Amino acid sequence: xxxxxxxxxxxxxxxxxxxxxxxxxxxxxxxxxxxxxxxxxxxxxxxxxxxxxxxxxxxxxxxxxxxxxxxxxxxxxxxxxxxxxxxxxxxxxxxxxxxxxxxxxxxxxxxxxxxxxxxxxxxxxxxxxxxxxxxxxxxxxxxxxxxxxxxxxxxxxxxxxxxxxxxxxxxxxxxxxxxxxxxxxxxxxxxxxxxxxxxxxxxxxxxxxxxxxxxxxxxxxxxxxxxxxxxxxxxxxxxxxxxxxxxxxxxxxxxxxxxxxxxxxxxxxxxxxxxxxxxxxxxxxxxxxxxxxxxxxxxxxxxxxxxxxxxxxxxxxxxxxxxxxxxxxxxxxxxxxxxxxxxxxxxxxxxxxxxxxxxxxxxxxxxxxxxxxxxxxxxxxxxxxxxxxx
Numbered sequence: 001x002x003x004x005x006x007x008x009x010x011x012x013x014x015x016x017x018x019x020x021x022x023x024x025x026x027x028x029x030x031x032x033x034x035x036x037x038x039x040x041x042x043x044x045x046x047x048x049x050x051x052x053x054x055x056x057x058x059x060x061x062x063x064x065x066x067x068x069x070x071x072x073x074x075x076x077x078x079x080x081x082x083x084x085x086x087x088x089x090x091x092x093x094x095x096x097x098x099x100x101x102x103x104x105x106x107x108x109x110x111x112x113x114x115x116x117x118x119x120x121x122x123x124x125x126x127x128x129x130x131x132x133x134x135x136x137x138x139x140x141x142x143x144x145x146x147x148x149x150x151x152x153x154x155x156x157x158x159x160x161x162x163x164x165x166x167x168x169x170x171x172x173x174x175x176x177x178x179x180x181x182x183x184x185x186x187x188x189x190x191x192x193x194x195x196x197x198x199x200x201x202x203x204x205x206x207x208x209x210x211x212x213x214x215x216x217x218x219x220x221x222x223x224x225x226x227x228x229x230x231x232x233x234x235x236x237x238x239x240x241x242x243x244x245x246x247x248x249x250x251x252x253x254x255x256x257x258x259x260x261x262x263x264x265x266x267x268x269x270x271x272x273x274x275x276x277x278x279x280x281x282x283x284x285x286x287x288x289x290x291x292x293x294x295x296x297x298x299x300x301x302x303x304x305x306x307x308x309x310x311x312x313x314x315x316x317x318x319x320x321x322x323x324x325x326x327x328x329x330x331x332x333x334x335x336x337x338x339x340x341x342x343x344x345x346x347x348x349x350x351x352x353x354x355x356x357x358x359x360x361x362x363x364x365x366x367x368x369x370x371x372x373x374x375x376x377x378x379x380x381x382x383x384x385x386x387x388x389x390x
Contacts, residue, residue, distance in 0.1 A: 075107040083119040085151040088112070094156055116151035121215060124166050129225075130174050136182040141221040144169050144201065146212050153211030161210050165201075168208070169217075172200035185222050186232070187239060194219045 079102055080086045086098030090111045098105075098113065105111040125143035132138060146165060148154045158164050176197045177185060185193055198217035205212050224232040296303040 072107040076104050078103050078105060078113050080115065083117055084115045085118050086113045086115050087151050087155055089114070094152060097152055114155065116148055116154060118148045118151060121145055121147055122162075124162055124169070125220075126166055126170060127221075128170065130177040132177055132182045132185060133179055134181045137225055138177065138182060138185055139221070139223050139225060140173060140177065140219070142169065142173060142197075143218045143220055144214060145216040145218075146214050148211060149213040150211030153209050157209045157211060161212060164208060164210055165205065165212060168204040169197070169201050172204060173197045175200060182224070183235075183239075186224070186236070190219055190222060 078086060078098065080098050080100045082100045084100065086103060088095045088098060088105055088111055090106070091109075095111065103113075105113055123143055123145050125141070127139070127141040129137050130140050144165060154161055173193075176193050180189055180193060194217050197219070198214055201217065202214045205214070223229070292303065292307070
């Protein structure tokens with residue numbers, strides 16, 4: 001409804017002033033007095049409006065200053081945990097880094113503090129197809145664990161630290177895979193590729209000044225493409241069989257070679273012993289022959305008789321036949337009864353259970369000699385140059 005309608009003689013003042021100057025603006029002094037009166041009622045002041053208005057304004061200012069002071073104190077004190085670092089910016093620019101403990105700064109918006117956890121282990125993972133040195137494609141899946149080493153660089157040096165880390169990890173891994181063959185990556189070289197990739201990633205991050213430190217790089221999976229997976233599985237089994245046979249051959253060689261070396265050493269020692277024995281016997285025989293030759297040159301007849309007697313003693317000592325001189329009468333021929341007794345050749349009785357050598361074994365006579373009937377006895381005269389046969 002409009003303020004003044006046609007035909008309506010009653011003025012309508014939106015400021016509530018009735019018919020007095022309905023077209024005039026409100027009185028500002030009256031507005032401020034009403035506001036002061038309400039503030040006095042709020043803070044418990046019983047003075048009427050218009051009296052001591054200056055003191056009311058002072059109370060308001062004091063309270064406002066107190067609130068600002070409390071806010072400044074609360075906004076200036078910061079507790080930095082042991083695992084954190086506080087990065088301070090003054091009007092948006094880096095100013096300093098706060099160490100753990102109770103620290104103070106200027107209130108906002110002059111200085112602001114952003115806390116960064118420098119001990120938290122963070123992780124990023126990715127996968128992709130990469131080309132090897134022998135022009136084969138492998139599917140690689142990897143993960144990188146890292147932490148913040150420099151909070152200032154982490155916040156202000158790069159826009160997306162995690163994205164930068166992922167790109168650096170992929171570039172470093174492609175470099176390491178491109179310098180290796182496929183069999184090496186799928187086989188025993190996976191650990192070496194991981195170590196090399198970690199070092200390359202750290203070098204790139206230091207070059208970019210990202211403030212990150214790599215704690216661990218995991219090459220989670222390395223496999224051939226699905227189209228040739230069956231063939232590579234066969235090749236993998238063949239490599240495993242190769243390693244198995246190689247280990248078995250090495251174990252067999254470690255068993256046979258020491259035995260052969262021991263046998264060779266034993267045979268060598270036996271040969272050396274035989275050589276020493278033969279040489280010593282030959283030298284002894286040669287020395288004995290020289291002595292006999294010297295004795296024979298001095299006394300030929302005596303030496304000849306001595307050699308003859310020594311030979312007879314050597315031959316007859318192992319024979320059980322009886323040799324007798326029968327010049328003075330008929331000899332009595334008898335069988336050697338002691339040979340029939342179970343006694344040893346040294347003249348001692350055999351112990352129970354001990355094998356007693358036979359007569360043929362003791363006299364080294366073959367059984368055919370007894371069956372042939374040639375049991376003649378020979379009689380040797382005291383003259384060594386004459387042998388009598390009966």
